[in-house]
Amino acid sequence: MPHASDNDPAHADGIVDLVGVGFGPSNLALAIAAREMGAGRLATRFVERQDSFGWHRGMLLEDATMQVSYLKDLVTLRNPQSPFSFLAYLHAKQRLVDFINYGSVYPTRLEFHDYLEWAAARFAGTVDYGTEVVEIVPVREGDGPVEHLDIVCRGSAGERRLRTRNVVLATGLVPHLPDNVVLGPRVWHSRDLLTRVGSIDGSRPRRLAVIGAGQSAAEAVDFLHRRFPDAEVCAVFTRYGFSPADDSSFANRIFDPSAVDDFYTAPGPVKDMLLGYHANTNYSVVDADLIDGLYRRHYHERVAGQERLKFHNVSRVADVVDVGDHVELAVESLIDGTREVLAADAVVYATGYRSSDPLAMLGDDLAAACTRDDAGRLVFGRDYRIAAGALSDGRPLTAGLYVQGATEHTHGISSTLLSNVAVRSGEICASIGATAAVPVAALRR
Ligand SMILES: Cc1cc2nc3c(=O)[nH]c(=O)nc-3n(C[C@H](O)[C@H](O)[C@H](O)COP(=O)(O)OP(=O)(O)OC[C@H]3O[C@@H](n4cnc5c(N)ncnc54)[C@H](O)[C@@H]3O)c2cc1C
Numbered sequence: 025m026p027h028a029s030d031n032d033p034a035h036a037d038g039i040v041d042l043v044g045v046g047f048g049p050s051n052l053a054l055a056i057a058a059r060e061m062g063a064g065r066l067a068t069r070f071v072e073r074q075d076s077f078g079w080h081r082g083m084l085l086e087d088a089t090m091q092v093s094y095l096k097d098l099v100t101l102r103n104p105q106s107p108f109s110f111l112a113y114l115h116a117k118q119r120l121v122d123f124i125n126y127g128s129v130y131p132t133r134l135e136f137h138d139y140l141e142w143a144a145a146r147f148a149g150t151v152d153y154g155t156e157v158v159e160i161v162p163v164r165e166g167d168g169p170v171e172h173l174d175i176v177c178r179g180s181a182g183e184r185r186l187r188t189r190n191v192v193l194a195t196g197l198v199p200h201l202p203d204n205v206v207l208g209p210r211v212w213h214s215r216d217l218l219t220r221v222g223s224i225d226g227s228r229p230r231r232l233a234v235i236g237a238g239q240s241a242a243e244a245v246d247f248l249h250r251r252f253p254d255a256e257v258c259a260v261f262t263r264y265g266f267s268p269a270d271d272s273s274f275a276n277r278i279f280d281p282s283a284v285d286d287f288y289t290a291p292g293p294v295k296d297m298l299l300g301y302h303a304n305t306n307y308s309v310v311d312a313d314l315i316d317g318l319y320r321r322h323y324h325e326r327v328a329g330q331e332r333l334k335f336h337n338v339s340r341v342a343d344v345v346d347v348g349d350h351v352e353l354a355v356e357s358l359i360d361g362t363r364e365v366l367a368a369d370a371v372v373y374a375t376g377y378r379s380s381d382p383l384a385m386l387g388d389d390l391a392a393a394c395t396r397d398d399a400g401r402l403v404f405g406r407d408y409r410i411a412a413g414a415l416s417d418g419r420p421l422t423a424g425l426y427v428q429g430a431t432e433h434t435h436g437i438s439s440t441l442l443s444n445v446a447v448r449s450g451e452i453c454a455s456i457g458a459t460a461a462v463p464v465a466a467l468r469r
Contacts, residue, residue: 053098056143066456077153083217089130089131092441097139101446159385160175172423192428198377221248229370232255238310249333267310305437318333353367408435
């Protein structure tokens with residue numbers, strides 16, 4: 025239930041210090057950090073296009089576990105005393121001692137989602153759910169610099185604008201598909217696995233295919249194999265086999281808050297080198313226990329002479345055609361070029377994600393004011409603020425544009441992950457707080 029204090033203050037002129045676009049874990053952590061600023065508390069508003077809080081709902085598979093320790097929750101690395109910690113959640117749910125006995129630092133994704141929902145519920149008065157930000161527009165007042173932005177929002181009540189001094193874009197990841205693949209009733213992205221699988225429940229599918237060799241692909245193979253005990257499940261990937269994620273202690277340091285400082289200050293070629301060395305902590309890799317489980321299951325099936333789990337390794341999908349009651353998948357061996365056409369009841373593309381483009385909702389004027397490096401990538405300050413110059417009419421842009429997520433090229437591999445949301449949120453709030461024009465005493469509740 026919301027508390028009276030759940031409505032974060034607004035300035036008397038109705039302008040807020042920050043509007044957060046998207047209310048996933050990144051901006052939820054930011055909302056908490058802003059509320060915990062005490063005397064320097066910022067006036068905030070958040071906009072989320074989903075109708076309620078949800079974190080990768082389509083992949084909340086039973087038994088799937090977090091890839092980070094519960095101590096890398098929304099707050100602990102910034103403020104271990106915060107009432108929004110995972111431990112505080114466990115205490116509130118009367119499961120603290122049971123979690124200790126559970127004996128792992130990796131909760132299930134379902135439990136972590138429940139934690140995130142529990143925290144998000146305490147910001148109910150601060151978030152506009154079911155509302156999409158469609159554009160961000162600079163506000164020109166008098167002859168001076170552009171100090172404010174209008175956030176154009178579209179929801180069931182139509183279009184409206186929020187005026188702010190700063191915007192924090194945390195719009196997450198967008199599903200990636202190979203060229204020419206079109207999603208449809210039988211061709212899914214792994215993002216939608218749980219929402220789409222109901223459409224084939226009860227139809228006794230004979231064959232299902234999963235494309236990809238990362239964590240989501242292995243989880244989808246495991247899930248479909250259990251869910252449909254009569255179906256053959258084909259994993260198709262270009263690798264020779266699933267490779268384990270490096271979650272060893274030294275490698276894990278690449279996700280430390282201090283690694284962001286190191287990465288940010290390193291020369292470009294060293295940044296590229298580090299991303300290359302440590303890609304296998306996150307990209308196209310699978311939890312070692314899951315690999316072992318799948319291998320054993322496959323082996324036991326072979327012993328029993330009833331092989332349902334099939335691996336088409338060193339292979340690519342050359343063509344996929346939805347013919348109505350099934351999909352025809354042309355699987356091509358990269359070794360000898362031979363092709364096999366598989367008739368599948370559904371195909372899951374577990375082909376990953378890309379960061380959403382922060383410029384997508386900025387109009388041409390704002391986008392042109394954003395500084396880019398030689399490779400055309402956005403230039404960010406250490407405080408995650410886009411370096412921006414003047415607008416087309418020469419006015420300087422003093423309103424702040426901040427990004428959580430699409431900063432891997434400047435801030436390193438933790439940018440799209442949860443590891444650093446607590447500390448990063450504190451840094452962004454401190455940056456905005458340092459430039460906030462109106463003292464907190466002038467805020468109205
Ligand atoms: C299945 C899966 C499991 C994962 N597990 C882990 C893990 O265990 N550990 C880890 O560190 N990382 C994990 N990740 C990485 C993931 O990126 C982070 O967990 C996390 O989602 C990042 O939070 P975020 O708030 O930046 O983005 P998101 O969680 O994607 O949230 C972005 C939000 O913005 C909203 N939005 C987008 N555009 C608009 C708009 N125009 N207007 C309004 N709202 C908008 C979206 O609806 C969404 O709610 C996982 C990713 C996936 C796909």
